[in-house]
Amino acid sequence: MGVQISYSDMERLLYQFELRKKDVDNLKEIGHMLISFKDEFAEAFFNQLLKYDEASKYISEDDFKKIKDEVIHWYEQLFSGKYDSEYLTYILRIAKVHADLGIPTNLIVAMMNFVRRFCTKRIVKVLVEQKGEGCTLIEEYTRSLSKLLDLHLSVMLSFYIDHEMRTFIEADPAEKFVIRFTKKFAFVMDVAIILGLMVLGIVVAGLFVMDVIHFFHGDLSHGLISALGDLLILWTVLELLNSEIKFMMGGELAVSAFVSVALAATIREALVLSLEHTKPVSFKLGIGALILILGIVYGIVKWFEYKRGD
Incomplete structure (x- = not known):
């Protein structure tokens, strides 16, 4: 893995997260209480993981048997009470696999x-059954648990950052x-796209003004239909602009925005065709x-984006 771990590293982490001897003792007691739930934990962990659509890229139901023992081992190590350089190395190995x-x-x-x-739910359940509703150990035990989980999460996320930096640092000059x-x-292209969309929005707004002018020249129906089409196109341009801005800020690009452009352009064409009587019926049916x-297609894409957002 290429990472040198010393006892002082773990001591520093224990100090930063205020994981004292009392917390270690509490975690051992929690382990005695929760060890019987290890199989239930592995099942619940996997079921929770499958609720996330993106998790299907990394794990499937067939993988459950392969990783079940590893999940149970991690669960047992969590309450071992032995938090030293060896335990820190163990967490880093897990982080490396994930990365x-x-x-x-x-x-x-x-x-x-x-x-x-x-x-937390199992701690509360066991303590209430053993000592009653007013047990003061519940808060103490859950606080010790939170300290350890926060430490665990911090180490994993820190490895991710170091992993990305190391990948760049170890690259040769050409890379x-x-x-x-x-x-x-990529940044220049993103800026060019945004500027292009802004110019396009101004042009469409100008077309809308020109179509509104038709009202004052007696061509009411043509001006109204064309203005509605322009507003539809302008709305889709704004959708694309907002989507691109979100993408530049680190979000995901909304595919539905591109489908909406094609849909809006086709609807505008249909509105214009409704004023023309020279086009054959088959052509108009094709547009429909x-x-x-x-x-x-727009509905399907939008639905998948909504489900992914959940």
């Missing part, structure tokens, strides 16, 4: 929150040049069928 697989950090944080909820150039080129297909 090599490309598992996103948000998924790691989400699953760590699940572990926190799972363990570094390509990486820097590609990033700058295209609108229907684009509408279905």
Whole structure:
């Protein structure tokens, strides 16, 4: 792995996260209480993981048997009470596997929150059964658990940052040049797209003004239909602009925005065709069928984006 771990590294982490001897003793007691839930934990962990669509890229139901023992081992180590350089190395090995697989950090944080909820519920359940509702150990035990999980999460996320930096630092000069150039080129292209969309928006707004002028020249129906089409195109341009801005800020690019452009352009064409009587009926039916297909595609893409957002 190429990472040198010393006892002082773990001592520093224990100090920073205020994990004292009392907390270590509490975690051992928690381990005695929760060890019987290890199989239930592994099942619940896997079921929770499958709820996230992006997790399917890294794990499937067939993988459950392969990783079940590893998940149970991690669960047991969590309450071992032996938090030294060897334990820190163990966490870093786990982080390396996750980083090599490309598992996103948000998924790691989400699953760590699940572990926190799972363990807290079982701590409360066991202590209430043993000592009654007013047990003061509940808060003390859950606080010790949170300290350890926060330490665990911090180490994993720190490895991700170091992993990305190390990948760049260890690259040869040619690779570094390509990486820097590609990033700058991508940024320039993003700016060019935004500027192009802004210009396009101004042009469409100008077309809208020109179509409104038709009202004052007696061509009411043509001006109204064309103005509505222009507003539709302007709306889709704004959708694309907002989508590109979100993408530059680190978000995902909304595919539905591009489908909406095609849909809006086709609808505008249909509105204009409604004023023309020279076009054959078959052509107009073809436009109608295209609108229907684009509408279905837009609905499907939008639904997948909504599910992914959940």
